[in-house]
Amino acid sequence: MYRSCLLILLFWCGIINAQYSFSGYIDTEEWQNTVYLSIVEDYRKISGVFSEQIIGRAYADATGFFEFKGDMLDAENRIYRIHIDKCSETQRDINHFNGRCDNSLELLFIANNHDILNLPLSFGNQVFCDIESSNPKANAFVKIDSLKEDMRFAYGEYRSQANRKLNNKKWFKTLQDYGKKLNEPLAELYIYSYISDRSSDLHNYYVEDLKNNPYYDKLKIRLQNTYPKAPYTKQYISEIEADKYMLAAFSNQDSYTHNYLIYGLLFTSILINFYLVSIAIKTRKTKTKTLREKLSKQEQVVLDHLLKNKSNKDIASSLFLSVSTVKTHTNNIYKKLNVQSRDEAKSLFNK
Structure with a gap:
């Protein structure tokens, strides 16, 4: 009863001030405390993690509480997404390539500029399982x-x-x-x-x-x-x-024209795929270049040997360094790239 009254009060306050409030709780022991709010304007990208859709970022406090509020949303209903993930800031762009992220959790809902929406933790601290909203359409996607x-x-x-x-x-x-x-x-x-x-x-x-x-x-x-x-x-x-x-x-059309249409579509598809691949390669090269620029020249040389699966002893012999110096360079590389192992480092640079 208290929760219902609170939602009603928040609803009328939101209408009077023409502001929205989307809040909830996450389990900060399992997830990063960064929470993202996105607006979905392309329903072919309705599910996933797309950086171009993000319109807000909030940080959960020690209790896991987060909130998005303001008055910048559309007055009409639109599709919104709140998502969390387990990626660090350095890994996020790489792991979210093409909108895919295996370590994320999302919730789609319908809302507008004066909606009050709450996402409480459910049984067992489960996240994004329940929606309490002043908008009766909010949980349509959940259904x-x-x-x-x-x-x-x-x-x-x-x-x-x-x-x-x-x-x-x-x-x-x-x-x-x-x-x-x-x-x-x-x-x-x-x-x-x-x-x-x-x-x-x-x-x-x-x-x-x-x-x-x-x-x-x-x-x-x-x-x-x-x-x-x-x-x-x-x-x-x-x-x-x-x-x-x-x-x-x-x-x-007859089969003759039909075949030409198929060939045309196939050719167009190939061109599009080549274009997308070239964009992906260019993006990856830019990212790897940025990562390399974080390292000193000596660390870049050591990194090249690491990517070739050489042992610390082999690297030391090739560069006329001591094994302990190689280990120091390796630890510095891990720290600057925000990785924990050679395999993680190779995943950032190898195709």
Whole structure:
């Protein structure tokens, strides 16, 4: 009762001052005390760790409490993410390349500029399991993730191709219907991004469904009416129109033209992949150059030998140094690179 009254009071205070407050607790013994708040404007990057999406950073105190507050968010509902990880400041950029991080925990939610949101610790100090918010739409993604867990359990009951096909058909419809029942277009977008993902087993059902199901046009109307200025709306319209165009192109052209289209897409994909690889290589070279600049010239020479898997004795012999001097250089290298072993040092520089 007290918690409910407190949330109501905070809610009205937030409306009066047009400010948001997102707070909660983390287990500082398990996680770094840095907590990040991101706004998700591209629903194809709805899950992951993307530095360009981060709009705030908070530090948990000794009790694990953290808070984001201010008045800079959109007045309309948007998709936000709070995440924590176990990476040090030096390792973070490397480990978060391409938005992937195995040592992170995230929570997606819907909020706006005057929402009060609290993320308490659950049983056993579990983090990001419960949402208390003045916004009734806040926990829509949590509900969907819970349904997806049920789906994964159903797939695992019996592993066979036949069982997988039956579950694909069932869960495609189940997820789509569940999104409509939530009465929140942003929640439907979350499900749409999942079932239309080309890497998903459900993608084939999406392609067939798009041919005749008016659901997708109706979702476009719901988005335009509810979020006319949101980037998600423009992104969704562009994707649906592109997919429909591709379907029409494939159905109207003969096999000769069809093959040329495939080759064109393949060629474009190769060019894009080459471009992405070149960007990744350039980024990695910049990072490794920055790391090397932290070392003295002698330490850089010792590092080159370490990367070639030479022992301290071999390095000492090659550089006409004592083994103890080599050990001193090695310890300095570890300290400056923020690593604990040769393997960690090699992971920063080797391909």
